[in-house]
Structures are given as structure tokens and as C-alpha cells.
Amino acid sequence: MVPYMRGPTYYAYIVLTAALLFVILSNIAYAMWSETLRVNMRMSMGEFDTRICCYKVLTCCRHCNVTSQLSNDRKALFVSFENLHPGWKGWVVLVVCNKGTLPAELIGTNVEIANTSDGIEDHFHYEIHYYGPLKMKCDLKNIKCCHLPLPFNSSLPIQFDPGEKVLILIELHIDILYHGEGELDTVFAIRTSLWH
Secondary structure (H helix, E strand, O other), X not given: OOOOOOOHHHHHHHHHHHHHHHHHHHHHHHHHHHXXXXXXXXXXXXXXXXXXXXXXEEEOOOOOEEEEEEOOOOOEEEEEEEEEOOOOEEEEEEEEEEOXXXXXXXXXXXXXXXXXXXXXXXXXXXXXXXXXXXXOOOOOXXXXXXXXXXXXXXXXXXXXXXXXXXXXXXXXXXXXXXXXXXXXXXXXXXXXXXXX
């Protein structure tokens, strides 16, 4: 038997078919690679928004005067006390709300004395109690000095989700070693951060 011989046209067809196949596949790949893809989607980050949503300042004395005002960003409460005497006791009640869309944590509360009279700052003492997270309304009208502090306080940091609140009770008093009547301007500021 004589082996079958292939002519030069056979090899030319093979090379031409391979080249044609390469060009076709290259064009398809190039078209897919260079095509513009449009995607319609909306992306947003969460919102971090914690603030003092309500507060109450209580004094356990009838002749002591109190004025208070929230800061514009609702992160601090400015309180002025007048006619403070030895043994005076009072409370600052803060409700901190998470109005954002991200979980937050309450890290602490700063208590600063802004202005005083007659050396009263040496006799001013405070203790802070934390409760939460809570799902409560901002209704503080029934809170009285005789009802405080509440049992079962929480420890810091307190994680609270959107819509939840943390109750802060700050017990204030002037020790009995103070002599006279004095004035005290204080700032109560919350410290919060994003929960991580």
C-alpha cells in the first residue's frame, strides 16, 4: 500500500482555517472586553447620630435655682445652679438616643465645672449611673429625687442600636464642709462612638 500523500493545498486550508478561527474569536473577545456596561444601583453609608433627646434637672431643695440649656448639637447640657448650700443634693437625668441607622456605643459622660463662686468646686461631688440599652419614651415628668438612683445600673461601654436609648443619672451633692451659699455652672457632655 502506498501511503496517502497530502498536497500543499491541504496544509494551506488548515493554516487558513486556524487563522480565520483566531480572528473570529479575537473579535468576539475584544467586543466583550471593550463594551460599556451600565449598572444602576444606589449605595449609601449608614448615618451615625447620637444625641441627648430629653433631660431633666432635679434639685432636692426648694430655694435653689436651676437653669439649663442643651447645646446646638445636643451632645452637651449646660446647667447653672444658684443658692447651693452644705448638704445640697441634686440630679441630672439625661436620655441619650440613637437616631441614626448604625449601632453606637456610649463611652462615658464628662462633667466639667465652667464657673463657680466661693471655692464651692472643692466641695462639689458627683456619681454617674448608666442604664441601658432601653426602649423607652422620653417621659421624665414622674422622676423625683426620692426615686433615685434606680437599681441594676449598667457598665460602660453600652452598645445601643438605632431606636434604642441609654438613661444617664448623675447624682450631685455639696459636702457638709462647705460654708455659705454658692453658685455653680456645669457642663454635662456625652461621649459616643460608632460600635465596632
